[in-house]
Amino acid sequence: MSPPPATSSPPLMIEARALGFTRRDEDVFGPLDFALRGGEIGLIEGDNGSGKTTLLRVLAGLLRPGTGTVQVLGAQPGSEEARASTIIMGHLLGLKADLSALENLRIGMGLYGRAADANPDAILARVGLDGYANEAVRDLSAGQKKRVALARLALLPARLWLLDEPYANLDRHGIALVNDLLAQHAAAGGAALVTSHGAVNFHQGVTCTVRLAA
Amino acid sequence: MSPPPATSSPPLMIEARALGFTRRDEDVFGPLDFALRGGEIGLIEGDNGSGKTTLLRVLAGLLRPGTGTVQVLGAQPGSEEARASTIIMGHLLGLKADLSALENLRIGMGLYGRAADANPDAILARVGLDGYANEAVRDLSAGQKKRVALARLALLPARLWLLDEPYANLDRHGIALVNDLLAQHAAAGGAALVTSHGAVNFHQGVTCTVRLAA
Amino acid sequence: MLPVLYAIIVATLFPFALGPEHALLARIAGGVVLVTVLLAMLLALDNVFRGDLDDGALEQMLLSPQPLSVLLAARMLAYWLVTALPLLLVAPILAYMLGLQPAVQPVLLLALLLATPLLALLGIVLTALTAGTRRSGMLLSLMLLPLAVPIVIFAAGAVGAAQQGLPWIAPLAWLAAALALALVLAPLACATALRIALDT
Amino acid sequence: MLPVLYAIIVATLFPFALGPEHALLARIAGGVVLVTVLLAMLLALDNVFRGDLDDGALEQMLLSPQPLSVLLAARMLAYWLVTALPLLLVAPILAYMLGLQPAVQPVLLLALLLATPLLALLGIVLTALTAGTRRSGMLLSLMLLPLAVPIVIFAAGAVGAAQQGLPWIAPLAWLAAALALALVLAPLACATALRIALDT
Amino acid sequence: MDRFLAMGGFAMYVWPAYAAFFVILAGDVLATVLRRRRVLRELRGRLARQGPRRRPRTSA
Amino acid sequence: MNAFKLWYHKLGSPPYFYVFAGYIQPWLWTIAIVLALLGLYGGLVLAPPDALQGDAFRIIFVHVPAAWMSLFVYGVMAVSAFIAVIWRPKMAEVLAMESAPIGAAFTLIALITGSLWGKPMWGTYWTWDARLTSELVLFFIYLGIIGLYHAFDDPRQGARAASFLAMIGAVNLPIVHYSVVWWNTLHQGTTVRYFGPSSIAPSMLWPLLLMTIAAKFYYGASLMGRSRVALLDRERGKDWVADEVRGGDVHG
Ligand code: HEM
Ligand SMILES: Nc1ncnc2c1ncn2[C@@H]1O[C@H](COP(=O)(O)OP(=O)(O)OP(=O)(O)O)[C@@H](O)[C@H]1O
Ligand SMILES: Nc1ncnc2c1ncn2[C@@H]1O[C@H](COP(=O)(O)OP(=O)(O)OP(=O)(O)O)[C@@H](O)[C@H]1O
Numbered sequence A, B: 001m002s003p004p005p006a007t008s009s010p011p012l013m014i015e016a017r018a019l020g021f022t023r024r025d026e027d028v029f030g031p032l033d034f035a036l037r038g039g040e041i042g043l044i045e046g047d048n049g050s051g052k053t054t055l056l057r058v059l060a061g062l063l064r065p066g067t068g069t070v071q072v073l074g075a076q077p078g079s080e081e082a083r084a085s086t087i088i089m090g091h092l093l094g095l096k097a098d099l100s101a102l103e104n105l106r107i108g109m110g111l112y113g114r115a116a117d118a119n120p121d122a123i124l125a126r127v128g129l130d131g132y133a134n135e136a137v138r139d140l141s142a143g144q145k146k147r148v149a150l151a152r153l154a155l156l157p158a159r160l161w162l163l164d165e166p167y168a169n170l171d172r173h174g175i176a177l178v179n180d181l182l183a184q185h186a187a188a189g190g191a192a193l194v195t196s197h198g199a200v201n202f203h204q205g206v207t208c209t210v211r212l213a214a
Numbered sequence C, D: 001m002l003p004v005l006y007a008i009i010v011a012t013l014f015p016f017a018l019g020p021e022h023a024l025l026a027r028i029a030g031g032v033v034l035v036t037v038l039l040a041m042l043l044a045l046d047n048v049f050r051g052d053l054d055d056g057a058l059e060q061m062l063l064s065p066q067p068l069s070v071l072l073a074a075r076m077l078a079y080w081l082v083t084a085l086p087l088l089l090v091a092p093i094l095a096y097m098l099g100l101q102p103a104v105q106p107v108l109l110l111a112l113l114l115a116t117p118l119l120a121l122l123g124i125v126l127t128a129l130t131a132g133t134r135r136s137g138m139l140l141s142l143m144l145l146p147l148a149v150p151i152v153i154f155a156a157g158a159v160g161a162a163q164q165g166l167p168w169i170a171p172l173a174w175l176a177a178a179l180a181l182a183l184v185l186a187p188l189a190c191a192t193a194l195r196i197a198l199d200t
Numbered sequence E: 001m002d003r004f005l006a007m008g009g010f011a012m013y014v015w016p017a018y019a020a021f022f023v024i025l026a027g028d029v030l031a032t033v034l035r036r037r038r039v040l041r042e043l044r045g046r047l048a049r050q051g052p053r054r055r056p057r058t059s060a
Numbered sequence F: 001m002n003a004f005k006l007w008y009h010k011l012g013s014p015p016y017f018y019v020f021a022g023y024i025q026p027w028l029w030t031i032a033i034v035l036a037l038l039g040l041y042g043g044l045v046l047a048p049p050d051a052l053q054g055d056a057f058r059i060i061f062v063h064v065p066a067a068w069m070s071l072f073v074y075g076v077m078a079v080s081a082f083i084a085v086i087w088r089p090k091m092a093e094v095l096a097m098e099s100a101p102i103g104a105a106f107t108l109i110a111l112i113t114g115s116l117w118g119k120p121m122w123g124t125y126w127t128w129d130a131r132l133t134s135e136l137v138l139f140f141i142y143l144g145i146i147g148l149y150h151a152f153d154d155p156r157q158g159a160r161a162a163s164f165l166a167m168i169g170a171v172n173l174p175i176v177h178y179s180v181v182w183w184n185t186l187h188q189g190t191t192v193r194y195f196g197p198s199s200i201a202p203s204m205l206w207p208l209l210l211m212t213i214a215a216k217f218y219y220g221a222s223l224m225g226r227s228r229v230a231l232l233d234r235e236r237g238k239d240w241v242a243d244e245v246r247g248g249d250v251h252g
């Protein structure tokens, strides 16, 4: 699966120039330059502790960049405009354990809006959670929880996805599912930045790789 | 790496006969028969939600088996004898976030004892956490936390390891490290039961595979 | 539901600790009910953001395109409806059981009606500030209680005045003014506090 | 450390809520200090197992080869040393601030010295019971407070008797007997409770 | 009859007491009936879906 | 003896108990209702007004049965809880847990009717008398048990944990019962000795006894109904439940 042919130049989703982050005056990741356009999928590679999670949190606006500049959808990360079309999936999935899978999706829609053609039930079926719509998330297995988070991703209208280790805890079907969702998202003009340790069968359409040194 | 040549027959670590588990009278996993001896490494394969975590928790004695029988080191799972030589590493690592890596290892030794030649500092270096001994676990990355848990595993005298997705969140070196630790553990006569989705380069010396149907 | 039970039980402990002397209990009934309701709300408050923080939902909220102050105002309203409203319903019963004069009941109720939303607003701003820390339980009480003191003083002042047959309007008017101010400022302060707590 | 501050602040709220009438405060000082210390311990108690449960450390403890009752006895001792001991140190100060007669101070201290470990033992058994659940905060108060009532009654009985110049040995002797019994039974009960709560 | 209802001037204590007795017990019964309906509805749903619930992929 | 043992074991099996409970439930209901109607007639109509209390004494016919039941149900619950913790039969867990709400209901009734009686007798709805307070504490203990039971995901785990709590809370029973004796001198108008068992007029005694027995049968009936539902819920994977649901015999 390759990125869709660019008719005009697709919009710039992320643009980082000499972006760096320091914590208590220690460099976490060095100066990075990269850009991500609509329809592209970027991969962040790096060993444990090299700063992948930190980078995603900077892009989401949860941490302030240390050095350099970064723009997300033409605005400051974390600004109103940027938040309107960004969604991050981190190590913590942000699901309410006491609520059912369906209720969690509804909360997501309440917060972020809903993609045009999205239907919670259909999406739950797509991620392989047919019979689990009304099960409390607390009672799902690790992989099933991840799938709920993926379903939420597919349901929301965000154009930029920041995914921290989306493949962890998923089985083969789950990994294929993530790649499917990514391909579909890119085909629709969205962009995604994904961290991974490279040990899994990664999505084929990667157009940009950011390497972090440990 | 193949299992060490059995001089006499190595001791039986786990023996399950028609083992099943039901939750609210619904089957979680079907009747299983398998045995694991010292020096062997078993692999539990299954899709998300097929009951891998549940099986490990039954073997550790945290859940009571529903049907069939199971013996761990010749005793009931969870009995004094079984607990003396079993250690489980689950989705929750059991590390105190406010304490440093080293302090967490010390707690582990206080609870479970310490392997003969074990040295916390050396083991932390081995898992790639040289400079992090006095860092609070809260401030480590996801993979670094996992490595602390691996260090604890290597430090303790338990002969049976129950590892739930030990490869998740680890980079290539981390995966090699897990395989190394497993090989060394098996060579020393220990046994391990490992869950995995099979998407990663799994340790070569697997002698027994348990498959769970979703 | 549970904060209510907590308040009932704490209020029940006092007669045990002090002995069932009617005049004494009646004298302190207003104050004990006030303090008890305050403590019950405080306990519940800690769970509001603690849960959201632990499972990452707070981050999702922060990053959503909805204006943060609106989200937080909704959260405050929900919190007040779920914890304070039931407390307001049992407070008169507790006060009766402790022997408060019936004439003072409306004043107590009015004082609570003004004091609880004020506390909720204050508490949520502070909880937002402690959101970045992990040990927020005690810390929150520590920050909230000193700030709650003026609220308690005014509320108790009104109840005490009513118990002695004095005019009790003035302290309640102050509470009402503070509440009006807080209703406007708290959502903004809360949004700011959350940003401060979660940024580096 | 924090429970102490909490107790100080709650005890400080009372003069505000009741008005600074010396005789009245002196009369209720003993009871208020008792209730306050109890509440502070309760708040801290919830964190004892909650944290261990959330990060999986409780499971590690359960599965370790050490006998569970020994581990739990150690946990109880640590809990008492960290929360109750500092509270015992400030309790006389709080009582003094509220105006308790100096002659009653030793009785109050003795009562707390017997009541707090008893509460700690009871509390830990109950916390162990809630270990399998996720929503233990309020539930714990609901379970603990009714069972704590006898402890409060006896402790307050002794203090009250001393305040009136009556003999105060008998209630304290009861507390001491209960404590001796609890010291033997609690670790066993606690281990049983943990097994029940975490088993299937 | 009016005299009976007046309860010698204690009507406002006696009748609420009897009301409390019967209303609370009726609530107990009602709670059971409602719970029974809910449980049966759930069970029928499960049976209608045929087979164990925990097999999403095979049932698709 | 052997027959008894067999019967005991049969009753311990959920499907058998389900059928058994369904069979005796209508009888329990009938007896409870008939006795209650007789008792109400005797108490409200036949019994003459009391010399001291006028008609207010008629509260006794709901207050005392409910107050006694609040203790009796706890006793039954504590015994099944003990069995549930030690020997772990499913039925004991179910009976203990389904008793708790019924006991809480009776306790609440005793509290409400008692305070309604207290106003004309003592001039206040509530005082901190030992009997009253210990009954209030009993109510909280019931609530704690129910709350703990529902805090668990797995009903069996929850039942066992709550049973353990019920055993600990049983220390309150003697306190409630003997409070009037132990604290006799401290508090006013202690209720048990107010009449003295022998001084109750027969016209008052027999309706009281009828109401008391009716309350016991009500407890039995309600417990059977609750247990049947709980069994259906807990044994949802079992064939007998499927048969029961399909068989259409699912009324009442
Ligand atoms: C809220 C107020 C009250 C509560 C909570 C309460 C509670 C109880 C309880 C728990 C019992 C059963 C004691 C036992 O079996 O050991 C009882 C029995 C009784 N109560 Fe009350 N009571 C209250 C008010 C009253 C009042 C105001 C009266 C009448 C003046 C009264 C009259 C009685 C009588 C006659 C009995 C039966 C005594 C016996 O065991 O022979 N109660 N009450
Ligand atoms: N809250 C924190 N406080 C201080 N240091 C931190 C904090 N979080 C992470 N670090 C440190 O910052 C570095 C980068 O961490 P980060 O979580 O970004 O790594 P990562 O690339 O996501 O690793 P992993 O693959 O293990 O998830 C690590 O060395 C880590 O120890
Ligand atoms: N606490 C629970 N209560 C009820 N059901 C549960 C609970 N935990 C797990 N389950 C269910 O039991 C089944 C097996 O779960 P388990 O966690 O063992 O799966 P797993 O094989 O470890 O999956 P994964 O690969 O996603 O970790 C799942 O269908 C899950 O929904």
Ligand SMILES: [Mg+2]
Pocket: A052, A053, A054, A164, B141, B142, B143
């Ligand atoms: Mg990371």
Ligand SMILES: [Mg+2]
Pocket: A141, A142, A143, B052, B053, B054, B164
């Ligand atoms: Mg799992």
